[in-house]
Amino acid sequence: MKIGIFFGGPSREREISFAGGRTVYDNLDKSLFEAVPVFVDSRGNFILLNWEYIYKGTIRDFYPPVSALPRTELPWQVYIESLGELSQEEQDRIISEVGRRIQPQELRPLMDFAFLALHGPAGEDGAIQGLLEWYGIPYSGSGILPSAFGIDKIAQKKLLKALNLPTPKFRVLEESWALNAAHPKYLRGLVEDLGLPLVIKAPRQGSSLGISILKEEDSMAFTKAIERALFQHTITREEWAALDETARLAWVRRVTDIREGIGLPITALAAYAGFGAISSDYVIPVVDHPEALLNFLDQHFPKADEVRLRSTTGETQVLVEQFIAGREFSCIVVENERGEPLALPPTEIVKGDEMFDYRSKYLPGLARKVTPIDLPEADIQRIRQQAQTMFSTFGFQVYARLDGFIQADGTIFLNDPNTTSGMLPASFFFHQAAEIGLNPSQFLTYIIRTSLVARRRSGMAPTKLEEQIRQLDAAVAARAAEERTRTKVAVIMGGYSSERHISVESGRNIYEKLSSSVKYEPVPVFLTGSSQEFRLYVLPINVMLKDNADDIREKVEHLEAGHGLHPILERIRREAQAITSTYAGQPTAQPRRVSFEELAQMVDEVFIALHGRPGEDGALQRELEKFGLPYNGSGVESSSITINKFETNRRLREAGMRVAEHRMANRLEWDADPEGFYRSLETQFPYPFIAKPADDGCSSAVKKIKNRQELEAFTRLIFRQEEPLSEAEATTLSLGFKEEFPQKDAFLVETLIDRDGAAHFLEITGGLLTHWTDGGELQIEVFEASEALATGEVLSLEEKFLAGEGQNITPARYAPDLTERQRISEEVKKELRRVAEILNIQGYARIDAFVRVRQNGAVEVIIIEVNSLPGMTPATCIFHQTALAGYTPYDFIDQILEFGKQRTASAVAQIENR
Structure with a gap:
């Protein structure tokens, strides 16, 4: 079946939609489906997207293309609506650089089924569903009416109230009145009616956009909340x-x-x-x-x-609700094989603030997701039953995500149903399906099949859809009966550093890319413990898809302590047995601890998806080499150098490379004489300068230090004895919510690299891949680098890894003239290749640097750091670079694994020949 995946769209949630569409594209079972990527731009154009753009980090990385951007003095990040009014011809020219425009009447010949990963207005409101109905194309999820109802929070609340179902008290403010509602007497009336806090919402948005919580009767704060809801x-x-x-x-x-x-x-x-x-x-x-x-x-x-x-494109109404104090949860409801609602295990959202906002939803590690919610079985069952009732009441079809609260007295409030759930790799959609044993690929197959049944039930081409369902069932059965011999790859993720959450994201992405192939069988392995003892656990899919590394560690430790399966999970798995027996094929296992020796007996090779220590420091590589296990990335010696930014800089400088002026700042020196310590740094490094850990990545604790106060705060935090952060120091350094700050005995100080009078100055990140030639020589392939655009003082964790944040322009814009741009690019690539040769990098790597282009054309490359195991999250810019070289993400991963196998085979051969 040809599956058209619709993603992007005009809504404010377009970046999450784009990332979700990529997840669907990657996880569709390749033996059953052919993916057809249909990118919807913010003007509503349908674009058959060239595959390489699917792996961009954000829409703004490729659309509008650089050639269409107006000349500006500043590096603004814009969508196509910022180009003003465009003629049809101008839009077609822009679209032609990333794919081709599809007219609505062309959709039907291109696809047998439409998978909708669109969110918000024009995605979940019945509009696209109506278009597809018009052309007779079956699609995923709910139909026109339930979709229109599912996006309208005001209509939902009115129906719940009419049916006497629990819902918070509410008021609706029209725009013309709302802007005057901040008058104290109006606010007083709302407080008397609804109490404090007040929840102010945009009534037709998702992802917590336009939401505020008003804790006090403050007219000015209320005005800002009203404006936020109206945009x-x-x-x-x-x-x-x-x-x-x-x-x-x-x-x-x-x-x-x-x-x-x-x-x-x-x-x-x-x-x-x-x-x-x-x-x-x-x-x-x-x-x-x-x-x-x-x-x-x-x-x-x-x-x-x-x-x-x-x-x-703002709102014209504001929804003001009574605040519900309780435990927040989210529950996915699907239709079972008989078309009845089946609630999956509800997940509790444990957060550090009152609001589960956009950042907390989509950046791993900021909020905890506990599945099932930690309540007595009877209460969890009541949540499931009420979720199933709402699903039926609103006429939802196929699946929906229902959010709510349970209060201390047991009262359950359901609100804000979503007919299109977020589809990032660890979203509630996949997270809860994994608890009944379905991996993302299997769950998507089930959703497609159930959607075909729903469309047929509603009267769309019943004879044709009956035949499609029959063919899909036969293909699923045939696939289950197949026996394949595939290469087993242990994908090791997690760790115990501040980079552990990103490591899990990388590991999951590698797992999903390999699991949809015909060549590899990935085995997810979680590493925890300490530098003195690595503990390895083979994970089932439901544990691998826990929200973050801490959740996974907690789960394996819970089961290791002898705690059995939660009774509600046993119950739901029994209820879902008809689904899982067809689509999963095998029961869900439990996490199992293994030794390195046992791992070597289970798998053929290893993909290390760890970042920082352990992983990039050579220690894990040394253990794998003891058992002859091939692995990705550089060897022990090179890894032990590149993990240390100070040592990396020292070696590169000795070899004649440009690096920042640098030194280590040690705790012993600070303990002996704090004032002398500060004065010594200030003498050598005029403000502003950069301070950062010498052996952590992912922008962990990288700070631009602008004055003595910030230097003291940074020093006290990184040298602290206790784990909790001091609020005063965290405020001084403007640390974000739940931003981690490692404890170290030393940190690296560097001069701030600036333009220094150059005609052009930019930050880049360049990837590389190594190959063995037929003669056994190491060949280094350096990709076109990406230009990294930071909105703050340094590239943040969000800009590197959160879907839709940050921007990477690939290839980097070294010069407007294409010939000159390519000349500079070759100079940069030559320098990056030298770095790889000096440090004996093998496999693949990412090198960060600044580039100055002088008025006379001279090119200066200042190396910042080297990552021997770069992040492999779905949005990482190394995939943008490999796509330009013709490698899909899977091809790139395959090349990395093949290199590791060849290296190990060569090492074995050398030993045998001695």
Whole structure:
């Protein structure tokens, strides 16, 4: 079957949709389905996307393409709507660089089925469902009416109230009234009616966008919450004047962001004292580009009293709800083989703040997901029964995600159902399906089959769909009967460093790429313990898809302590037995601890998906070599060098490479004389400079130190004896919520690398892959580097790994002229190849650097660090680079594994020949 995957879209959730579409594309069973990627841009164009762009980190990495971006002084990150009004011909030219435009009438010949990974308006509201109905294309999930109902929080609450089902008390404010509702007497009335805190929501958005919690009866805070829900924003003259140039840029980026701010396009209105009302003389009907907004604000301040900004795609109503104090959960409900709702085990969301926001939802490690929720079996069963009732009441089909709260007295409130759940690798959608034994590939097959049944039941081409269902059932049965001999690969993930959560993301991605192939059979292995003792656990799929490394460790330790399977899981697995017996083929196992010797007997080779220590330091490689297990990446000696940024810099400098001025700052020196320690650093490194751990990656604790106060805070945190962070120091360094900060006995200090008068200056990250020639020589293939655009002082964890955050331009924009750009690129690649040769890097690696291009064309490459086991998350930029060289992510991983096998075979042969 040809499966058209619809992803992207015009909504504010387009980046999560894009990442989810990629997950579906990767996990479709290749023996049953052919994936057809249909990217929907924010103007609603359908684009048959070239495969290499599916693996970009964000939509803005490739669309609009660099060639279509207007010339600007600043590196703005924009979507196609920021290009203003475009003719059909202009849009076609832009689209042709990434794929080809599909007219709606072309959809039917291209696909047998549409898998919808779209979110929000134009994705979950019945619009795309109606289009597909018109052309007779069966699609995933609910139909037109339940989809339209599922996105409208106000309609949902009115129905729940009419049916006397539990729902928080609420009020609906119309836009014209809402903007005046912050008057103390209106706010007083809401507080008297609904109590405090108040929950203020945008009624037709997902991913917690447009939501605020008002804890106090504060008119100003209430006004901001109302504006947030309407996707509007007001800035005063005093607020603008208090910002310096850098802060103004950051403010514009934030307010024009589709998740954190109000997005673009917007209308801008400047209000002046003395006019009585807003003067139409100072209204810009539409602002498309962030630079145009910056110019508008600079032009009208300081004379204007305030500027009011309003999204052209904002809301017109505000939903104000009573705050529900309770334990938050989410429950996926699917239709079983008889078309009846079956609630999967509900997951509790354990977070550090009142709101499960966009960042907490999608960045691993910020919130804990406990499945099943830790409650008595009877209470969990009540949650499941109420979720199943809501599923039926709203007429949902195939699957839905239902969120809610359970209070201390047992009262259950369900709210905000989603007819299209997020589909990132560890989302609730896959996370809960794994608890009944279905891996992502198997669950997607079941969803497609169940959707075909739902469309047939609703009257769409019943004879044709009956035949499609019959053919799919036969193909599934035939696949289950197949016996394949595949290479077993242990994918080791986790660890115990601050990079453990990203390691799990990398490991899961490798597992999913290999599991959908015909060549490899991946075995997920979790590593925990300490540098003195590595503990290895073979994981079943349900444990591998726990939210993060801490959840996985807690689960394996729980089972190792002798605790059995939760009774509710036993019950649900019995209820789902007809599904799992057909699609999973085997019962869910339990985690099992293994030794390295046992691992060597189980698998043919290893893929190390660990980052930092352990993993990149050579210690694990040494253990694997004892048992002759081939592995990815560099060998023991090279790994032990590249893990240490100071030693890496020292060796590169000795070989004539450019690196930052650097030194180690040691705890013993600080303990002996703190003031002398600080003065010594300040003498050698004028502010600002960079401070960071010498042996951690993933932007862990990398800080731009601008003054003595920040230096002292950084030093106290990294040299601290206790694990909890000091709030004062964390505030001084502007640490994010749950941002980890390692404890070390030394840290690395470097000069801040800047433009230094260069005509062009940019930060890049370049990947490489090594091969053996027929003559046994090592050949290094260096890819086109990516240009990394940081919105803050350094690239953040979110910008590197969170879907839709940050931006990487591949290939890097060294020069406008293509011939000159390529000349510079070859110079850069030559330098990166030298780094690999000096450090004896093998397998693959990622090298971060700054590039200066002088007025006379001279190219300077300043090396920052080397990652011998770079992140392999779905959005990592190394996949953008390999795609340009013609490697799919699977091809790249296959090359890495083949190199490791050849290296081991060569080493064995050398020993035998001695």
